Amino acid sequence: MESIIHPATVRKSTARIPGELRRLGILPGFLLLGCLLALAIIAAICLGAYRISPEAVWQTLLGGDAGADRSARVLIELRLPRIALGLLVGAGFGAAGSAMQALLRNPLADPGLIGVSSGAALGAAIMIVIGAPLLAAIPAASAGFAVLTPLAAFAGALAVALLVYRLAAADGRVVLPLLLLAGVGANALAGAVIGLLSYVASDTQLRSLTFWNLGSLADANWQTLGTITIPVALGIAMIAAHTRSLNALQLGETEARHLGVPVRRVKHCVLLAATLSVGALVSCTGQIGFIGLVAPHCIRLLFGPDQRILLPGSILLGALLVVSADVAARTLAAPTEIPLGVLTALLGAPFFMLLILHSRRQFGI
Amino acid sequence: MSQAFNPTRRAALLQSCGILLLGIGGVRIANAASRPAKDAVQRVVVVGGALAEIVYALGKETTLVGADTTCTFPEAANRLPKVGYQRALSAEGLLSLRPELILTSAEAGPPGVLQRVADSGVKVVRFEEQHSMESVREKIRGVAAALQAQVAGQALLRHFDADWQQLQAEAASRPLPPLRALFLMNPPGTQSMVAGQQTAADAMLRYAGVSNAMQGFTGYRALTPEALATAQPDIVLTTSDALQLAGSKAKLLAAPGFSLTPAGRNTRVVALDTLFLLGFGPRLPAAVTALRQGIASAMASAA
C-alpha cells in the first residue's frame, strides 16, 4: 500500500456504531454555557439586597454620574467587584482543577490536593493569631494588617505546596502518586496546626479565623482584584499552554515521554500554575471548595477528556457556578447573606450527582 | 470609645490605628465634616443588643430601620428588619436598608464589610467594649451624641448613675459570702464553653461580688471534667437559653465532673437572659442586682 493519504478512505458513516462514545456537541454545549454565564452575570448585576432599577443599572454602566448617587456606588464599588471576583474564582479554580485532574490522572484530584488551600489557611491563621499581636507593637505595620493577612495566606500557599513538591520529587522528577500522598499528609498537618492555633486564639482572633475558613467574596474590591488578576491569569495561561501535553499524559508518563512530551517541564509548569492561581484566589476569598473538583468533572462527563475543550469548559462552568451561587447567597436571605461555600456545594452537587447517574454505564453498571 | 470611618480611607486607617494603639477612653464623635450635621439622622441601623437598648431608652426608636439578631430587647426590637448576626454582616444588605448612620458594637464585622459600607458614605460609629460600667456610660453618651439626643442622653446617664450608686450601696451593706462561680456558655454535651478572664461573664461575676472559679485563661474555653473538679465552683451561672436547651438544672449539671463540685452536689444554678446578663447595656445595674439575688437565693434554698 502506498502511504499517500486518500481522502476517500475517510468513512463518513452516519449509522450508529455499537459502543460508540457519544457526547454533547461542543458548539451547542459551549453556546449554552456562555448564554447561562451571561444570564448569571446580568442577574448578578441587577439583583441584590440593595434595590436598583434596571434603568439605573443601565445608566450607571453607561458611565452616568457615578459616585454622586448611592445606588451607583453600590453597583460599582460592591456588586461589580464581587462579580468580577466570582468570575475569577470560578475560572481559576476550574482551570486549576482540570489541569490537576489531568496531571494526576485522577478524576477526584482537586487543586487543594497539593496543599495550596490549606497552606493559605495556615498562613492566614498564623498571621491572625501570632503575627497580628506581634505587629501591633509596630504602628506602621498594624496599619497594613488588612494587606498582610492575604500576603501571609499567599506565602502559606506557596510554602505548603513547595513542601508537598519536595516530598514527592527528586532531581526534578515528580512522582505523582507520592504527590497525592504528600498532599494528604500536608493537608492533615496544616489542619492540625490551624486547629492548634484556633485553640490558643482569643475570641476576636477566632472570629477572623472562622470568617476566613468559611470563604466569601464579600471582601472584593477593585484594588485586590487588580493584584490577584495577574497571578490568576498567568496561571490559566500557563495551563492553557500545556493542554496538548496534558492530553498526551493521559496515556501515562512513559507513553507521554515517548510521544515527545517534556514531562518534567509540564509537571512543574502545571503545579506552579495551580499554586499561583489558587494561592492568589484563596488568599483573598478564604477557602471555597468544590468548584475545582466539580466543574472539570462535569465538563469531562459532558464533552470528553480533551483538555483543549476541558479547560475553557471548566473555566466557563466554574465561573457560572460561582457567580450564580453568589447571586443566591446575596439575595435569598437579604439583607443577610448565606455563606458562599454552602451554596456552591448546594448548586453544584445535585448537578454533579445527576451527571454521575447518567454516566454510570461508563463505569460498567 | 467610638470611632468613625472617614470617607477618605487613608485618613480612616491612620485614625483607627492611632486610636486603637493609644486605647484612650472617651467618646470621639464621628467626623461629620463631610455632611451638614444640623438635622438629626432619620435612618439608623443598630448592630449590638446593648446599643439597641440605648436607642430605645433615648426614645429614638423611630429612627431605627434595621437591627442585627442580637437586638432582642425591648420586644419591639425583634420586629425590626434583621441584617443577620452581628459578626457576619453583608455590605449590600446593610446598604439596602438605606441607613444614614450605623451604630455597631465592638464585635460587629467582618471589618472589610464595615469599611466598604463606610466608603460608600454611610456614617459608621463603632463602640469599644471594656465590659465595665464606664463602657456603658460611654455607649450612652456616644449613641446620644450620634443621634443628636444629648438631653435625653444626660437624663439616661443620670438615671443609670443613680441605679449604679444604689447597687453599690446595697452591695456594700449586704455583701455576698466569698463564693466561686462558674459561667457555662452552653449546655454540657458536645463541648461546653466556660468563661475565663476578660469576658463579659467574668466582669459580671466581679460586679456581683463573687470570684470566677475558672482562672488562668482569657476568653472562653472548652470545659474538661478534671478542670471542673479542680475549680470547685460553688455555683453555676448560665444563660436561660442554655438552661432551656438542657431541660432542667439537674440535667445541666449531669455532665461528668459536676458531681465532684459543691455546685453540682447542691444543684445551684442561676440562669439569666443572655442580653440582660452579658449585654452591658443600660440595664447593667438591674442585671447585677438580679445576679446577686439569684446567687443569694440559690445558696439559701440549697443550704
Next chain:
Amino acid sequence: MLSLENFHLSYLHATLFNGFSLAVAPGEFVMVLGRNGVGKTTLLRALAGDFALEHASRKDCRSTLRLNGTDVRQLGARELARSRAVLAQHTPNTYPARVEEVVRLGRYPHADLTTPYPPDLIVSEMLAMADATTLAKRDISRLSGGEFARVQFARALTQIWLPAAEQADSPRYLLLDEPTAALDIAQQHRLFATVRRLTREWNIGAFAISHDCNLVARYADRVVMLAPGSCLANGAPKEVMTDSLLEQCYGLPMRLRGDWAESIPYFEPA
C-alpha cells in the same frame, strides 16, 4: 541507524547489561527472543532513549543512544519522538476517550510543523492500516485487549508517518513490546506483515519483542537472542534459529520441522 552503545545497567547489585551494543538499521525488522525476565523490555526501553535521557545522572545505568548518528541527548524529546515510536506492553485505557482521539495523540510531536496533510486523514489512514477503522468512534475504556492493541499500533504508526516524498531522507524507528500478545492468530500475522512491509516502504527500522518462534522465523530480518547478561545470538533467522541455540535460549529442548532451504520451518518443543 538507531544504535545503542555500551549499555550498562545494574539493579539491586545484579548486573543486567554490561557493555551491550545493538543497532537497528532502517529497512530492517529486528526481533528479539529470550526467556521471561532476561531484559527484553529493558533493552527496548534503552533503545527508546528512556535511560539515555531520563537517568543520565545515575551511576548504575549508562548508555549512549544515537539516532541516525546523533546522540539523542542533543535532540529534544520532541525531535526524538518524530523519528521513533514506542508501543508499550501496558498502557492505561481507563479514561473515557475516543479511539480516534488517542490515535491522534500520535501527531503530538509534529504539532508545531506546518504540513498540508490534515491529521484527521493520517489518523483514519493509520486506523485502516491497523485494521481498526470500525473502532474510530469507540470508547477506549470499553475495548477488548486485542482491539486496544491495534489502536495503540495505529497510534505508533501515526507518530512516525511521513509523506512519501520525505521518507527516504529521514529514517524512523518503531519499537514494539509484544504487540501481538493480545491478538488473535489472523491479527498477529497481519500486524507483523504490516510492520515488515512498512520497513521497506517507509524506510523505517523496526524492533519487536515476541515469544512466538514461528512468527519470528517468518517475519524477522534479524533475530537477537538474549541470555542473562549477554547476547546469545544475533543474525538472520535461518542462521541463528537452530534447535541448539533455541534450547540454550529457553532451557527447553526444541525441534525444527522442515528445512530453512525449502521453506520456513515449524518450531515446537521436542
